[in-house]
Structures are given as structure tokens and as C-alpha cells.
Amino acid sequence: MSGRLLDGHDALLLDLDGTVFRGGELVPGADRTVDAAREAGVPVRYTTNNASRSPEQVAAHLVDLGLRARADEVRTSAQAGASVLAGRLPAGAAVLVVGTDALVDEVRAAGLRPVRRHADGRSGVQDGQTPEAVVQGHSPDTGWRDLAEACLALRSGVLWVACNADLTLPTERGQLPGNGAMVAALRAATGREPVVAGKPERPLLDQAARSVDATRPLVVGDRLDTDIAGAVNAGMDSLLVMSGVTTAADALAAPEGHRPRYLGADLSAVLRPADDLRVAPGGGWRAEVRDGVLHLAGSGDPLAALRTLCAVWWEAGGGPVAVAAEGDSARSALADLDLASA
Template sequence: MAPSAPLAGVDVLLADLDGVVYASHQAIPYAVEALNAAAAYGIRLGYLTNNASRTPETVAGQLRELGLDATPDEIVSSPQAAVVLLADLVPAGSTILVVGGDGLVSEVEKAGFRVTRSADDDPAAVVQGFAPAVAWTDLAEAAFALRGGDAGIPWVATNTDWTIPQARGTAPGNGTLVSAVHTAVGRLPVVAGKPERALFDVAVARFGARHPLFIGDRLDTDIMGARRAGMQSALVLTGIDGPKQLLAAAADSRPDYILEDLRGLAEDYPATEDVRDITGVRRVRVGTAVVRHDGERLTLETPGSGIDRVRAAAAAVWGAGVPIYALDVAPELYS
């Protein structure tokens, strides 16, 4: 491992799954090899997922099929964080109306709650997570149970991801289903998953992490959540967000590291040089890539490698002192 690699000094590597380790049932190129190499360095691995539709046993089984030595205890899911929140909101053993799949039902039952699918059973709370089979009737039951408005029973959502990556493309995520209930009842849920920190806190406590690194593919959930939890983060460009979204990222969604794929975890991470000459022209260099900032115009002066170009472009935009919409950013910096 290189001395300045993202993994240097890390005791626990926490990885998102969809878009980082796999897309649907196919491994992301180089992901399995890189994670196994991290484990060989003595770094503990944990997998964080907002997907509430499957149990940790099922997820761990899929990871083993891909070539990772994963156990259910290494899977930290949004349903697990959701039941931690529920425990602070309702008495032990309460009846909970569940909207979601087996992964959510399993965690609610393991926490000692009684599961119902009907508002007629007078539930103490509603917990909502994604499952492909969730139907209008399920959303309606949640709305019926939450009819008390802001003064009604607690509502916990495992996550609010707007989209979920699939082998055939990008599909609607749990956020769209939560939004439907929100529209009906006029209130918002407490959220357990990314970008809220509950999921990260569960992971840190489980692994006893002192210097964790979280790696994800989404700025608005993965990176924002890691920053809220006070941990370092890396964005890998193998999933949802690409260079264009990265350059436009708000300050609370900017990663510490930008990786083309997971091989970059153990590779030397180049420093960023940001200087102005006597004419006021600014140049941002990462590796052999140089971005020129002259007035409002950002252009690629020296191409360098593809990933260093993206790193230099991000540093140039983020350090410009003005919003990205006030800049004229050359397309070759993000295409």
C-alpha cells in the first residue's frame, strides 16, 4: 500500500454496495479484488446499504458468491438503524406497521416488535423501506395509520434514495415511495439511512472504528452522510454520480478522495497544487493534469490521466470562491 493511499491509517473500510461493489448481481470491475486486498492489509471490512428489501444473510451470501469472505455481521443495513430509532420512539414490544420487504420485517421482529401490515391493528409506529413488491395498498395503509398528521404516531423511513441502480438502468428508489405517503399525510418521516448519520453510528459502534473510511458512489447520500458522521469519504465513479455531478457538489457533499475504481484505495493519491501567477491566472495541478482558471473561464491546460483531470477540475471549481453557475467550465473537464 502506498504511504499516501486513501487506505493508509484506516482501521475499518466501510463500503456502500450498489454502484460500489456490485450493480444488480454483477460485480463492479476490480471491486472484489481491491476489497480482498484491503482485508489482506488487516483492515476490517463493513458494508453499508440503504436497501431495506433483503436480509444481511442474503446480502452476505451474494457477496460470497462474488468472491468476498463476507458474514452477516459485516452488513450494516438501514433497517437495523431504523429499529434503533424505533426503540427510542415507542415502547418495547409495540406493534409496528411495516411497509417493505423481508429485510425490514426481519429486523423489526428481531428487535422484539410485532409486525402488522394493516392500520386497523392500531400500530404504535410506521416503518417504511423499499421492496420491489411494495404496492399502492401498502402505501395507503401507511397513510391511514399516519392520519393524525404531525401529532400522530411516529414514522420512520429506512432511507429516502430517489433512485436505485439496476442491471438494466436506474429505477425509482424508496424516496419516491416515501414521497407518495408524504403527499397524502402532509408530514415527513424520521430517516435512518444515508445521508442521516444513524446508519453510520451503528457501523462505527459495531466495528469499534477509530479511523474509518467510507466509500460510496452517490454525493447526496453516501458522501453527505459520511461528512455528517465526521468520517473521511471517497467517491468512486462506478455508480450513480459522475464528474459533472462531482464538480457541482455542494460543500457538504464533497469527498476527501475521488477514485476511478476501487484499485485507487491502495494507490498513491496525488497532492493538489493550487497557485496563481503574477497575472492572476490560477492553475490547479493534480498529478500531470493542470486546470487553468482565468477570470470566469476554467479550461484544461494539460490533460494528464483521466482521473487526475477530474480531481484537478473538482479542486479548481471548489476553490474558485464562487458558485459553479458563475463559472464557464469547459466540457472536457467533466465529460
């Protein structure tokens, strides 16, 4: 029996919505898991692609939900975006900000000069000056005029940094347009492509790991295309949790580059033995591919069945697949996983 998954890593880089909390409630056991990490001396960093709130606001929200959290434990895509800018621009350079005041503050903290308008010699806008870059983060108040100013700057050829490119933003009302939707508008208007700072690109996760000098961090998240793909891009171990948006069918069909090393029910899985969570055949289950159909046999925990199915199917190439159950236990497991039996 292996040690706990937690014990093999020197930091936890935790996604928020779908991993630590869902809507207005903590994921069950998240508080106890974070406390256990602290007791083991494993630092925690809360990593979020949402650039609209400051680390202080994010930490306050987590505390309100019942979690111990400090602002210095939060890493946002706004911080990552500002870091990317600082690495490419001279100190004091003007940066046109499309986003909230939290993003403005991060640009200023990086030693740069945030502006809201592009000065082209005709606008007469008081805070306008010719920027050397555009940075774009989510804000519910972004409108056409904001995008128009950014469009003018981008057409002049300046650096463009997007804090993240998520097309949708999960809310209690459902999936709403995310920063990526606004990025797509500027992409269509300019023909340009931004440098992306948030997940699945490396800057956010690299910055979070560097903040605690971690060399063996574990990324924990519920989204294959951001959290898990980001971990793969950064060369970090990842745990996919099934407490958020990803379904069993999504996990099975995950393309190469979006596949986690470990899979668990929720964040508390980090306190379980690593061998029990590794995506590999076992746990009382067997799977094989016959005539393009993935067959499951055996008995045990449904998530162990999913790990077995993923391991066998990914080895065969992956993609969408029909799954067939052999026996009542397999049929029950597929039902629990919401996978229809072929």
C-alpha cells in the same frame, strides 16, 4: 509519498451497487481490494440503503459474485431503521411495517412488535392494532393498500421512520421507483416528514462504524447525494469512485456537503497513496477561473486533472461550469472525462 489510503483508516464502509458491483458483476479489483483490507486488519462493512433484503441475502449475493462476505459484515437501512425505532419506542411497541419480511424481521429483532394493518376499531383485521410508529422500506410488492394503512397511522401522529429516501433504485433494466418515491406518496397524503435512517442521514453509517469500534472509518461510494453526503453528515472521510453513477461533470458541480475528500477510479483506489487521491491541485495539472470559465492546463492522468478542477472550482464556489482546455493534453483529458471543452 504518503501511505496507502487504506492504512490511514480503521474501517471501510462500502456502498454496494456502483462501488462493489455493477449489476451482476463485481467491479474489477473489488475482490482483491477487500482481501487486502482483511490482510491489513482493516474491517469491512457493506452498507446498503436497500432495505428489501436481509444481511444474509446480501452476503449470499456478494459470495455468488466472487467476494468473501459474511452476514455480520452487512449493514442495511432496515437495520438502521429498526435501531432508530428501538431508541425512541418502549420494548414491545407495535410498529406498522411497509416493506419486505426482511424489514419485519429487523423490527422484531429490535424488540418491537411488527404489524401490517392499522386497527381503527372498524377494520376487523386480525393482525391490526394501534401502532406507535410506521417504518417504511423498499419492497417491489408495496401497493395502495399498504400505503393506505400507513396513511391512517401517520394521520394519528405516530413516529414515521423511512429506511431511506432514494427516489430511484438502480436495476439492470434501468432506474426504477425507489423507496423515496413511496415515501413521497405518503408525504403528499399526510403532510408529514419522516425520520430517515439510511444515507445521507447518519444512523446507517454510525451503526456500521460502531459495529467495529471504528473512529477513523472511510466511506467509499459512487453517489454524491447519498454516500458522500452521508459521510459529510457523519463527519467521516469519503472516497468518491467513478465506477458508478457519478460523472465528472456531477463531481465538478457538487454542492457543499456533497464533496468527497478523495476521488478515485474504483474501489481499488484505497490501495493507492492517499496524497494521490486527495481532491487538490497537482498531478501535473493547473487550473484557474477566468471570466467564469474554468481553464485546465498541463498533462498527466485525467483523474488527477479532475481532482485539480474540482479543488479549484469548489474553492471558487462551485456549481455548473464551462471548462476550457489549454493544449492538446488538456483537451485529451477533458475528452476522457467526457467534459466538453468551452
